[in-house]
Amino acid sequence: MTDTDLRPAPKVSFVSLGCPKALVDSERIITRLRAEGYELTRSHAGADVVIVNTCGFLDSAKQESLDAIGTAMNENGKVIVTGCMGAEPEQIAERFPNVLAITGPQAYESVLEKVHVAAPPAHDPFLDLVPPQGIKLTPRHYAYLKISEGCNNRCSFCIIPKLRGDLVSRPLAEVMREAEKLVNAGVKELLVISQDTSAYGIDLKYQESRWRDRDWRTKFIDLATALGELGVWVRMHYVYPYPHVDEVMPLMAEGKILPYLDIPFQHASASVLKAMRRPASQDKTLQRIRDWRAVCPDLTIRSTFITGFPGETEADFEELLAFLDEARIERAGCFTYEPVKGATANDLGLPPVPAEVAAIRHKRFMERQQQVSLRLQRAKVGKRLQVIIDEMGTTVAKGRSKADAPEIDGKVYVSTRRPLRPGDIVSVKIERAEAYDLHGVAG
Numbered sequence: 001m002t003d004t005d006l007r008p009a010p011k012v013s014f015v016s017l018g019c020p021k022a023l024v025d026s027e028r029i030i031t032r033l034r035a036e037g038y039e040l041t042r043s044h045a046g047a048d049v050v051i052v053n054t055c056g057f058l059d060s061a062k063q064e065s066l067d068a069i070g071t072a073m074n075e076n077g078k079v080i081v082t083g084c085m086g087a088e089p090e091q092i093a094e095r096f097p098n099v100l101a102i103t104g105p106q107a108y109e110s111v112l113e114k115v116h117v118a119a120p121p122a123h124d125p126f127l128d129l130v131p132p133q134g135i136k137l138t139p140r141h142y143a144y145l146k147i148s149e150g151c152n153n154r155c156s157f158c159i160i161p162k163l164r165g166d167l168v169s170r171p172l173a174e175v176m177r178e179a180e181k182l183v184n185a186g187v188k189e190l191l192v193i194s195q196d197t198s199a200y201g202i203d204l205k206y207q208e209s210r211w212r213d214r215d216w217r218t219k220f221i222d223l224a225t226a227l228g229e230l231g232v233w234v235r236m237h238y239v240y241p242y243p244h245v246d247e248v249m250p251l252m253a254e255g256k257i258l259p260y261l262d263i264p265f266q267h268a269s270a271s272v273l274k275a276m277r278r279p280a281s282q283d284k285t286l287q288r289i290r291d292w293r294a295v296c297p298d299l300t301i302r303s304t305f306i307t308g309f310p311g312e313t314e315a316d317f318e319e320l321l322a323f324l325d326e327a328r329i330e331r332a333g334c335f336t337y338e339p340v341k342g343a344t345a346n347d348l349g350l351p352p353v354p355a356e357v358a359a360i361r362h363k364r365f366m367e368r369q370q371q372v373s374l375r376l377q378r379a380k381v382g383k384r385l386q387v388i389i390d391e392m393g394t395t396v397a398k399g400r401s402k403a404d405a406p407e408i409d410g411k412v413y414v415s416t417r418r419p420l421r422p423g424d425i426v427s428v429k430i431e432r433a434e435a436y437d438l439h440g441v442a443g
């Protein structure tokens with residue numbers, strides 16, 4: 001036994017804020033820290049260093065990030081800041097001149113370097129102690145799979161391309177090796193994420209790479225096909241309705257990947273979408289959705305929308321409500337427009353929508369969406385659905401159907417006489433429906 005083995009493992013407290021994409025960054029940093037012998041602790045007090053992974057997407061998220069840094073400074077004082085807000089270090093340095101370091105998004109290496117200086121590792125990297133899939137913040141039975149960084153689009157309300165740069169895709173074989181490791185480690189559901197999943201591989205000119213003795217293009221359809229070979233649930237997030245998305249519908253209909261698409265439509269009115277500079281503009285969107293459903297009738301569409309975008313008229317808003325019905329948007333989130341600093345939408349010269357009007361529209365949107373959802377949920381009563389279990393209670397387990405992504409969609413409450421474990425996939429007879437949740441019996 002050497003001297004270094006006798007030293008206690010340095011402790012790191014980690015705060016992860018923001019979207020699932022930021023969570024994947026956190027997981028990567030944590031995986032590495034664990035690999036190097038660090039111990040993760042839940043409290044700032046007593047930790048050798050605190051890392052705050054920030055989110056800078058909306059002003060409210062920035063405030064939350066600044067608050068988290070403030071708490072870490074008060075309770076500990078040795079703080080490293082990373083993530084989206086780290087791309088604008090002045091704001092942080094001004095408020096907290098004593099933070100140890102500020103690094104930008106995707107700067108894993110520099111975060112690790114700073115940690116090494118603040119709290120040197122207890123012993124040499126001992127990679128074999130770490131399970132190959134790494135230490136994850138998400139429950140063991142599902143995992144986020146990040147396929148690319150950055151974005152080539154320039155939506156006028158968004159500053160992500162400024163913060164994260166243009167699209168950089170990971171070659172397909174690299175993504176598949178990570179996915180395989182996760183599945184071998186017990187993951188039953190993979191959630192594919194990126195800023196624009198359907199644009200995957202454009203930057204690499206769909207370059208081929210080898211996985212399982214075959215050459216695959218770094219392309220959305222190849223990725224969906226390859227993931228479909230793993231035998232687990234595969235859920236696609238942040239897809240745009242580009243024509244080539246049609247190609248994945250047969251895979252969904254055959255059960256290779258989940259019949260679920262998360263498409264951030266943001267609006268339905270052509271003039272608002274134009275002002276938003278959205279990719280894959282919508283004139284043919286409704287027809288495209290109808291065609292998808294003709295191939296895959298069980299398709300669930302989740303989306304996010306913004307109400308109160310500058311220039312949005314009552315007629316534009318009515319169009320959006322009608323779209324919810326016609327497109328059967330089963331799951332939807334709605335944000336009231338926030339003029340994010342640095343976004344080009346602020347300079348379009350369009351009349352702002354008064355805050356009260358935007359708030360009322362938000363409420364009307366949610367009411368309408370709830371009606372759409374309830375109608376579709378009720379149609380599931382009496383059917384048998386496959387449900388993946390997230391949590392077991394004494395007689396009722398909490399899970400999700402294929403139509404529900406974790407954390408953002410509804411739940412299925414499953415009465416059961418036998419104990420179920422997280423990650424079990426069971427057949428459930430649905431007995432009752434609410435707007436977002438379902439209730440049923442296993443077996």
Ligand code: SF4
Pocket residue numbers: 151152153154155158159160161195196
């Ligand atoms: S697609 Fe638009 S909203 Fe999404 S990250 Fe890119 S620029 Fe931002």
